[in-house]
Amino acid sequence: MSLPRINDPAPDFEAKSTQGVVRLSDHKGKWVVLFSHPADFTPVCTTEFVAFAERAEAFAERNAQLIGLSVDSVPAHIAWLRNIEQRFGVKIDFPVIADLDMKVAQKYGLIHPGASETATVRAVFIIDDKGIVRALIYYPMNLGRNVDEILRALEALQTADANACAMPANWKPGEKVVVPPPQTLADAAARAQSSEYEVVDWYLAKKSV
Numbered sequence: 001m002s003l004p005r006i007n008d009p010a011p012d013f014e015a016k017s018t019q020g021v022v023r024l025s026d027h028k029g030k031w032v033v034l035f036s037h038p039a040d041f042t043p044v045c046t047t048e049f050v051a052f053a054e055r056a057e058a059f060a061e062r063n064a065q066l067i068g069l070s071v072d073s074v075p076a077h078i079a080w081l082r083n084i085e086q087r088f089g090v091k092i093d094f095p096v097i098a099d100l101d102m103k104v105a106q107k108y109g110l111i112h113p114g115a116s117e118t119a120t121v122r123a124v125f126i127i128d129d130k131g132i133v134r135a136l137i138y139y140p141m142n143l144g145r146n147v148d149e150i151l152r153a154l155e156a157l158q159t160a161d162a163n164a165c166a167m168p169a170n171w172k173p174g175e176k177v178v179v180p181p182p183q184t185l186a187d188a189a190a191r192a193q194s195s196e197y198e199v200v201d202w203y204l205a206k207k208s209v
Helices: 043-054 056-061 074-088 103-108 147-163 185-192
Strands: 031-036 064-070 096-098 122-127 133-139 198-201 204-207
Touching (some): 031 147, 043 056, 043 147, 056 064, 056 147, 074 096
Parallel strands (some): 064 096
Antiparallel strands (some): 031 122, 122 133, 198 204
C-alpha cells in the first residue's frame, strides 16, 4: 500500500464520479480536499456529507474543490446523495468518486486491512494549487470528521503560504501567526528586543497579518 506523504506530488487519477469523469489534474490552480468514506447509506458517513455540504460554500470561497470517494458504484452514490437531499435538505454539489476497482484508493493508501479488507477508511488529503500534498488526516471507522477543523487547516495553510509564517495551536482566521525563528545568535538577540512583534521569547514571536 502506497501512501503519499506531506510535500509529495499528489498522485493523479482519472475516475468515474457523480459528476462524470474527474481528474485531479483538471483542478490545477485550485486547492483540492479529497476525502474518502467507508460506504454509502451508513450513519456516520451521512452526517459527514451533510456537514461538508453545509460548508461547501466556505471551501469554494477559499478556492478549494471538495471531492468525495468510496468503493461504492455511481448508482449507489446517486441514490445516497438524493436521499441526503430529501432527508436533510442539503444538496451535494461536489463530485463523489465511484472507486469500484480501488485504483484511487490504492494510490492514496485508503485501504487499511486492519480496519476493513474492502472499505476505504476516513481520510482527508489537502492538496494545494500546485498539486502538492500539504496535509493528511486519517480517522477510524467509528469517528466522524470535524469539517470545521478541515476548513481551518486549509485556511491556515493558505495563510502561512501567503505570509511566510507558521500557525500556532488552535489558530483561527484573524488571530496572530508565528514568525519564523531566528537563525543566528545576533538575530536571536535582536528578536528578543524587537518591538515589531509580540515577543514571548527569542524563539517564539507572533505578528498580525
